[in-house]
Amino acid sequence: xxxxxxxxxxxxxxxxxxxxxxxxxxxxxxxxxxxxxxxxxxxxxxxxxxxxxxxxxxxxxxxxxxxxxxxxxxxxxxxxxxxxxxxxxxxxxxxxxxxxxxxxxxxxxxxxxxxxxxxxxxxxxxxxxxxxxxxxxxxxxxxxxxxxxxxxxxxxxxxxxxxxxxxxxxxxxxxxxxxxxxxxxxxxxxxxxxxxxxxxxxxxxxxxxxxxxxxxxxxxxxxxxxxxxxxxxxxxxxxxxxxxxxxxxxxxxxxxxxxxxxxxxxxxxxxxxxxxxxxxxxxxxxxxxxxxxxxxxxxxxxxxxxxxxxxxxxxxxxxxxxxxxxxxxxxxxxxxxxxxxxxxxxxxxxxxxxxxxxxxxxxxxxxxxxxxxxxxxxxxxxxxxxxxxxxxxxxxxxxxxxxxxxxxxxxxxxxxxxxxxxxxxxxxxxxxxxxxxxxxxxxxxxxxxxxxxxxxxxxxxxxxxxxxxxxxxxxxxxxxxxxxxxxxxxxxxxxxxxxxxxxxxxxxxxxxxxxxxxxxxxxxxxxxxxxxxxxxxxxxxxxxxxxxxxxxxxxxxxxxxxxxxxxxxxxxxxxxxxxxxxxxxxxxxxxxxxxxxxxxxxxxxxx
Numbered sequence: 232x233x234x235x236x237x238x239x240x241x242x243x244x245x246x247x248x249x250x251x252x253x254x255x256x257x258x259x260x261x262x263x264x265x266x267x268x269x270x271x272x273x274x275x276x277x278x279x280x281x282x283x284x285x286x287x288x289x290x291x292x293x294x295x296x297x298x299x300x301x302x303x304x305x306x307x308x309x310x311x312x313x314x315x316x317x318x319x320x321x322x323x324x325x326x327x328x329x330x331x332x333x334x335x336x337x338x339x340x341x342x343x344x345x346x347x348x349x350x351x352x353x354x355x356x357x358x359x360x361x362x363x364x365x366x367x368x369x370x371x372x373x374x375x376x377x378x379x380x381x382x383x384x385x386x387x388x389x390x391x392x393x394x395x396x397x398x399x400x401x402x403x404x405x406x407x408x409x410x411x412x413x414x415x416x417x418x419x420x421x422x423x424x425x426x427x428x429x430x431x432x433x434x435x436x437x438x439x440x441x442x443x444x445x446x447x448x449x450x451x452x453x454x455x456x457x458x459x460x461x462x463x464x465x466x467x468x469x470x471x472x473x474x475x476x477x478x479x480x481x482x483x484x485x486x487x488x489x490x491x492x493x494x495x496x497x498x499x500x501x502x503x504x505x506x507x508x509x510x511x512x513x514x515x516x517x518x519x520x521x522x523x524x525x526x527x528x529x530x531x532x533x534x535x536x537x538x539x540x541x542x543x544x545x546x547x548x549x550x551x552x553x554x555x556x557x558x559x560x561x562x563x564x565x566x567x568x569x570x571x572x573x574x575x576x577x578x579x580x581x582x583x584x585x586x587x588x589x590x591x592x593x594x595x596x597x598x599x600x601x602x603x604x605x606x607x608x609x610x611x612x613x614x615x616x617x618x619x620x621x622x623x624x625x626x627x628x629x630x631x632x633x634x635x636x637x638x639x640x641x642x643x644x645x646x647x648x649x650x651x652x653x654x655x656x657x658x659x660x661x662x663x664x665x666x667x668x669x670x671x672x673x674x675x676x677x678x679x680x681x682x683x684x685x686x687x688x689x690x691x692x693x694x695x696x697x698x699x700x701x702x703x704x705x706x707x708x709x710x711x712x713x714x715x716x717x718x719x720x721x722x723x724x725x726x727x728x729x730x731x732x733x734x735x736x737x738x739x740x741x742x743x744x745x746x747x748x749x750x751x752x753x754x755x756x757x758x759x760x761x762x763x764x765x766x767x768x769x770x771x772x773x774x775x776x777x778x779x780x781x782x783x784x785x786x787x788x789x790x791x792x793x794x795x796x797x798x799x800x801x802x803x804x805x806x807x808x809x810x811x812x813x814x815x816x817x818x819x820x821x822x823x824x825x826x827x828x829x830x831x832x833x834x835x836x837x838x
Contacts, residue, residue, distance in 0.1 A: 272343035279339035286332035294540035298533035373456025382565035389562025590751035592782030599650035611805040625793035628802035672745035708743035
């Protein structure tokens with residue numbers, strides 16, 4: 232079908248929040264969580280159930296027809312040839328009804344399931360965007376991908392099993408027991424023994440199977456995360472000839488997955504075999520019992536066929552549920568798994584916070600102390616700094632001194648444990664960070680590009696970009712000569728993470744992405760580290776014009792890139808030990824002076 236209107240539209244913010252509240256409330260009850268998922272699709276589910284009853288009706292009608300024909304053939308109950316043809320006609324009509332009603336059954340539940348599948352993934356993606364940067368640093372990206380892809384697939388499969396198997400069991404049990412009750416209470420009691428036996432089997436295996444599913448799911452997520460890391464590290468691995476070490480590491484992980492999978496398979500096999508043996512014993516018992524009653528003249532020969540057919544149906548349905556129970560358990564485990572994201576409270580909530588007007592660019596650190604959650608020693612302590620609008624501040628110091636931490640706090644990726652950080656006089660923890668970040672630009676130390684064209688990467692996130700804006704950003708970032716040399720120019724595809732272009736080119740694209748936003752505040756974290764000397768000089772000239780009237784923070788190891796900064800702060804162990812212009816710090820002949828001498832000598836030796 233090509234009609235896209237049969238599917239619901241993307242979930243709204245209100246629907247998203249409503250589902251999250253429902254999930255939290257029912258997190259320990261997977262059935263209620265599923266009902267919350269399908270809340271907007273219940274009409275489709277009910278319609279599907281209606282068509283299921285009609286399409287499944289031949290299964291219940293044919294045993295009755297068969298029993299009647301057996302009685303007619305043995306000339307019992309005043310049989311006639313007319314009754315024979317009537318029973319056959321009834322059977323044919325019900326069988327023919329299966330074709331259209333089966334299609335309508337599948338159509339309705341498929342629409343509902345696909346809506347829920349897309350909606351759940353959308354919910355997870357929204358939640359991932361809401362979660363704080365600290366959550367993303369702790370939670371491996373491969374595990375997140377596994378939850379969005381694999382766990383949602385398991386929940387989708389669980390839904391399909393409910394519609395195809397559990398619904399069949401429920402309806403068949405009700406219909407079969409209703410017919411048997413109307414014919415014989417004695418046989419009804421025999422039928423009812425089978426259901427508690429099946430439930431007892433499930434209860435005996437449920438705890439162990441859930442534990443094995445949880446262990447296997449965790450190992451699969453860890454494997455997914457390690458594969459993602461391995462792929463990311465392939466250039467480094469091959470450059471250092473470490474392929475065998477990576478293979479050994481992955482083999483160790485895969486052995487763990489294999490072991491957990493084997494234990495799960497054995498529990499599943501024991502459960503399945505126990506279920507099959509139990510159900511077959513019941514089948515033989517029913518055949519013997521009905522045969523005995525017919526021999527004594529208590530029931531007719533047709534009734535033996537009827538009861539045997541119905542009991543066989545009931546046992547087959549129960550056996551089917553028992554056989555798919557491991558998959559049901561897997562789906563239930565996945566419902567708990569996605570809860571690790573949906574239930575996390577480590578979110579960046581901007582609700583009710585102050586939305587800054589146009590950013591001026593005045594910043595103030597007052598006695599700021601910051602320590603990471605898993606750290607014992609503060610990265611910053613008693614750090615104070617006042618930055619005027621339009622001022623260019625450069626941060627230098629050895630690795631681990633606290634430079635990147637300061638930049639992350641300016642972005643809103645962390646808040647002081649004590650002291651205050653203000654933006655235009657507002658405490659940064661009290662402002663709408665999403666609106667604030669739309670007025671700043673960041674060029675990170677590790678260039679982040681996506682697979683697509685150069686144009687797409689420069690204009691990322693902007694709804695409209697004029698050719699003039701694009702051209703200005705390209706020239707300022709020293710990209711023009713590179714683009715002119717490419718056969719497809721701006722539309723050249725750069726590959727995954729920009730793998731088809733050089734490191735310096737990737738960095739310049741990231742700089743152009745920042746320039747085109749015309750931000751009020753700019754953060755440059757080692758932004759020119761990947762540029763050659765010639766490109767660095769040209770970008771410095773462009774940035775010199777760019778930062779006029781804009782507050783700029785630059786973190787740099789190469790001191791030549793910060794010569795024109797209004798103030799340079801030398802950071803050591805989270806505090807400012809030297810401060811001033813480039814010339815002032817050189818004149819002091821302190822630690823900054825020594826760093827500059829060392830770098831100058833290193834450059835001379837290299838040349």
